[in-house]
Amino acid sequence: MMIKYFVLFIVPIAAFSQTAYLTRLPNEIIDFIVPASQYTNHGTGTTPEKQLSGTMISLGNFGGYITVKYNDPIPNDPKNPYGVDFTIYGNGNGTQGMSEPGNVYVSKDGDKWYLLAGSDYFDNNTVRDYEVTYTRSDATINGFQQSIYEDNLGSVFPISPNTYNNGYAYPLKEYYPLYKWEDGEEDKMTFKGPLLLSKAFDPYGSASAGFPAWGYADVHSNGDIGDEFGNPYTLNYADGAGVDGAGSYGNGFDISWAIDQESGKPVVLDEISYIKIQGASHIYGGRIGEKSPEITAILRAAEGTADVGVTTAPSAIKINGVALDLNNTNLYYTNENGGEISVEVESEATVFINNTRCTERTYETVPSSGVIRVVAQEETKQPQIYYIYISSSSSDDPSSSSVANTPVKSPQHAVGNIRANAINKTIILENLPQGANVQIYNLKGKPIYSANSENSKILRIPVQAKGLYIVKVGNQKWLATSH
DSSP states (O other): OTHHHHTTTTOOOOEESOGGGGGGSOSEEEEEEOOSBTTTTSGGGSOGGGGGGTOOEEOOSTTOEEEEEEEEEEEOOTTSGGGOOEEEEOSOOSSGGGOOOEEEEEESSSSSEEEEOOTTTTSTTEEEEEEEEEEEEEEEETTEEEEEEEETTSOEEOOOOOTTTTOSBOOOGGGOTTSOOOTTTTTEEEEEEEEEOOOOBOTTSOBOOOOOSSSSBSOSOOOEEOSOOOOTTTTTOOSSTTOOTTOOOOEEEOGGGEEETTTTEEOOOSEEEEEEEEEOOOOOOGGGOOOOOEEOEEEEOOOOSSOOOBOOOOSEEEETTEEOOTTOSEEEEEOSSOEEEEEEOSSOOEEEETTEESSEEEESSOOTTSEEEEEEEOTTSBOEEEEEEEESSGGGOGGGSTTOSOOOOOTTEEETTEEEEEETTEEEEESOOTTOEEEEEOTTSOEEEEEEOTTOSOEEEEOSSSEEEEEEETTEEEEEEEO
């Protein structure tokens, strides 16, 4: 965006303080595309290999992305302070005018991807199923063929009058050899993902991108890249306006934020090897340009030496005065309207209710996602995270059945000696006691399978669709995620 031109001399771009940190950068660039931007087809929009040495690149307009791979997987490590498993550095300075947020996805195999749901994902300022199509036009600006684009909200964006910044150029195949070009994409391409909305304007009167609290690339201030990662839950909250109170540490990410976008449910990942950063804003800034995330470095956490512990659980989470069962991390509540949610903590923990740092929050209506996420984090400890699923009737609420309020566990979760693994639309149960009664329910509590294990200690149960299922064996129950 052109606004960076005016503040060029004060932008705190991350820098390496020691070359030893190079060993914690990604090993390989897998994919890269920069659509409809001032950076498309030239400069920092064409040099993804710089990420392997910690040098800044640009991602362009909404949907532009880079995918990197670590040969040695990044663990979801309980020894990492604040739960931060890796940090992404950009060129933000901790103010809304410089915020250019990027969505972050992770994967174990480069095939199945999970979104690290940031602070705003479950609130109404996120369009979770946004889609935009860029079409190559015949018009050129400074020799760059331009993009016309239309989104699934009915908006049509004209050719940019921005001649200084080369307009919104359409990407050419010759500049993006790592991108997996499909037939027809040399003239038209579509990108999908969560869109972060914003009604704000920067000091120059141009549209500003969203300014989320945590969970997005290129938002917080950046200092030297080093061993010490910052607390993502406190960085944008300080006494001084526009100042990161806990220092300049880039944007930290916890693998435990992972969700399956199809089901909206959290996913437990023990490690990841792939990281994808995608532009989350679609700001038509005219002569100012788009809001392109800039990425200077992706740095995995240094290996921890001691367990930092887990934040003390809240003593209560209440909706309209009704206390929820905190023995579970997935909670269910039936309510057609909004109401007040409160979180009671005995420690000095930082608490977020969706995207707001607070211990009490009132919703006039239920969020469009149907989800309220509560995060509590204290000192350097790992956070406590709860997901509250709001439904309009008890028939949609798993708590109305006898298999309700089941905590999310790993897809390879052991209950006693029984072990569950869900893969390829099949739930596999191992170490079953002879004659054990096995029941499978969907999340509405509807039974879809019931049988006895007979003489077999292993039971393979096919399911029709991907998603979460409640598994009940005797009096034991848990969730299995079918991939």
